Amino acid sequence: MEKKMGVYICTGCGIGDALDVEALAKVASGEFKAPVCKQHPFLCSPEGVAAIKADIDGDGVNAVVIAACSNRVMADVFNFGPDKLVERVNLREQVIWSHPANDEDTQMMAEDQLRMGCTKMNDMQPPEPFQGENLSKRILVVGGGITGITAAKEAAKAGYETVLVEKSDQLGGYMKNVFKLPPTQPPYDEIKETGLEAMVEELNGLSGAKVYTNAQVAKISGAPCMFDVEIQQNGNTATERVGAIVLATGSEPYDASKLTNYGYGSLPDVIAAPQLEAMFKSGSVTRPSNGETVGSAAFILCAGSRDPEHLPYCSAACCVESLKQAKYFKDENPSTPVYIFYKDIRANGNYELLYKQLQKDGVTFVRGTVTGIEDDGSGAMVVSAEDVLTGSPIMSESVDLVVLATGMVPTSALGEPYKAQAPKEGEEKAETPADTILVSNLLNLQYRQGPEVPGLKYGYPDSHFVCFPYESRRTGIYPAGSVRAPMDYGRCAVDAAGAALKAIQCVELTSQGKAVHPRAGDMSYPEFFMQRCTQCKRCTEECPFGAINEDEKGNPLPNPTRCRRCGVCMGACPERIISFKNYSVGMIGNVIKSINVPDEYDEKPRIVVLACENDAYPALDMAGIRRLSYNPWVRIIPVRCLGSMNLVWIADALSKGIDGILLLGCKHGDDYQCHFVKGSELANIRMTKVQETLNRLVLEADRVRLEQLSITDYTKLPELLDSFSERLAELGPNPYKGY
């Protein structure tokens, strides 16, 4: 595209009072020969925007550089359509609000920021949306339990064709064996019918919903809007093309045979909760030992959950499930003695009213650790516990039945690791990382990184739920229900509706060639200059979203609709062959090179700050908004993710004479905050390689520093930036200055 650059400097918000705007304008019109360079006292006003539009329409300006406020504000005001390039130079938050007015160094900072913006504009092309072939907006739902049925129903009712695959011969999943459900409507103190038949009937009555029972997903290849699904049903194979996938394969009850400490297996009348459910469903509740009716019962909650020996997490549904089962007994005979031994009763929301009702019904709640379940000599059992509430050991009266509220294990956590983990030296067994892909035979994805969705914790394929609900680490695949996180019936249904909406969002945006999440609407995507590829596989290995497949020779096969546009591949590539239309290794390299580096005798050091756009960059804005001040040596360059940082930038900066490079990224590790999951962690790993680069240049390793920063950490920024500057002062100027 032939570019005609227009540079617009806003003098409002105090910019005009703090800076020599004429000198600034000379940078644009002089150094960068911008054909149009204008100032306006209120650029975001209708008049200001009209002035820019007049140049676009009348003067052919198509590359607009706005030197004003942060790009985090007024994005809609300064949007002139997809074919017009816009670059924002942040003079307000990151220059004049954080630095003294009418100061030589502040002015230099502003001029450098403008240079960097104009350089970026010179290297930028308008993104062209990726358009695949034979796009589908259908939604595949894997699993036909309450979650799957709800997801399929919701999507179909919203006008999207759905394909549901259920492995058994009937829909319903776990619900098929459930007698009744906990209350979902006022007054919330009575249990209710499951309503499963009506749900199935409704789904079957929807014209856009196709159901495969007795079926399994044998293979899924492709990418969002272009998934090809092989379904095996009764020995036949059907194929379906779909746009997005809801993973609703649910969970399995924890294996009670591992709970020998509660007498399971040795005492015949110790059973697991699903067995009791089946008894009530069948209408015959009897003691397994002798077939006699059950006259009293004790429930042991957290049986296997919240237990480091078994499931370390809370299974979320068992408290209410046990309350419900206790209610079965009390409804049948109010005088049946029922005990509930618990750690904490987690009966959230209106379930509290069910809990309250059961207290009123006279269920004996014992908070504490169960220490033993023993035969009382007559064939019944006594339960001993440490009762927290009296601070003493207690012993129950004899009970006929002990019910273990076993927790839930997601179906995604079953199966062997896709890639065997080699034990470390001195270890007998290798520790399996939390995000290891297991071969659990749910989706059978034809992805280079593995056939299923990676887990976050405990084998649940969740993403960062607080920030990104329903997301997995596979674009277009949305886990919902108890496969995503432990949850009960009601939450599964809500979760299913949410996942259906995410799937719809995915097919809609993808079909327009736009990114889905978190850069929703972004039309740029990584392009590979294959002639120079060395098949090193770093991009295919490191992509946090498994977007890139490989051919037999190891050449990357990108799938743009799986891509989240983070640029981790771009940062990984040693040959620098991966770039976006508006973001590339060369572009940021040139941006760094455009910085004016004064002579060492001027004692004006220069620091390049590569700031993650998601947290660090807004934190820098926040510092400005709060008028926190820091040294004027820093030159801030936003990056899509710290994971997109290519090591060549460090070499570029240091050989240019820049004194130090500060990388600001998100928190990584167990409770990571990286929007792209692995980006900041990968940047950290690459940092170790920086050492080599520095050695080659005969430079101190301290000249490069990586800091983890969250958006709320902005108060720490001045200290962080200034302590780095002080360290650089100790090291002295970069010896490459002036070369």
Added chain:
Amino acid sequence: MEPKVVSMEMRDYIAEMGAETINWCMQCGLCTNLCPWRQVPGETSEKFNIRHMQRLGQMGMEGFEEELILFACSTCGMCQENCPRGVKIINNVRSMRGSIVGAGMAPANLRPILGSAHANGNPWSGPRDKRTAWQEGLDVPAFGPDTEYFLFVCCHSCYDPRSTKVARSVAKVLKHAGVSFGVIGAEESCCGESMRKLGDEELFQKLAQSNIDLFNSKGVKKIITTSPHCLWTFKNEYPELGGEWEVIHYTDLLAQLLAEGKLSLPKGMAKKVAYHDPCYLGRHSKIYDAPRKLLEGLPDVQPVELNRNREMSLCCAGGGGRIWAEVPMGERFGELRITDAVENGAEMLTTACPYCLNMLTDACNSLNKQDQLEITELSELLADSIG
């Protein structure tokens, strides 16, 4: 430690005695933290934990029988008013006491009290024929068919020398206001409120039945009580036993008369006077304004509010049978009230309950603050005002 054995039978027994809501308790412990015992040091404070006691009741487990624990609660209602589960905590306390006292195991110091109530119809070992001794020189009318109100004087004010002044004052003010009232006299029995709280259900039933039969036979329709305790049991416990009357506390009636201009309070008293809300008038009967209106109606009086007042009022420690408890100095709730009053600059602390009068007077003496703070009952101030 040997495990304590859970007993559903014991739990059900306690529940049948009146602790119907004991299972509602979710053991959050708000009760324990609101309990006035947390405000004082000492052995009882350390041992008595109302949440724990209810837990034992809930599980039918032993451990609550110890006198210091079982009889510590003054039934002030602070916990019950604030219980998030609406547990009737006081009923639980009296039922648990009942399971012990009903089995003939009342603590030694309570036996003479309960015995006197059995024998004399009052817990103060006063002879029945002395019940009207307080009337001497007052010409108090006897209750008859034409009398509007029956004035029921609390046993405490019939027999306790300090407290009789309350009875005399109330009668004097009622006469002054032209209220048609009369007293039955020697045949009256203790209302039994405290006996029931102590767990002697049988005694309470006996006293109540005797009163109900007596009042009904005399044609009683309306009752004025001097004590909030009598008021509360007449209003809340007697109806289901057959005693249904219009019952009013004297402060409530007099405040109405004052507002209607039927009661004049001519003589003033230039003093800073603090009012202590009795638990059974305030929290239990929700009467907070009537006594304050009367106090404000006294010329020249400067009313002072205590830091803890109205719904948050701190118990004097005289309810629930605690009026008969021996409590070491430094552990008495009343002492906190005296300090509160003194710190707020009050010269007089007045109240509207004979038990409170008794407890606050003791506390004032134990703190040796008699010179700084005078303890009175509101009726006494009203009587002084009318001369």
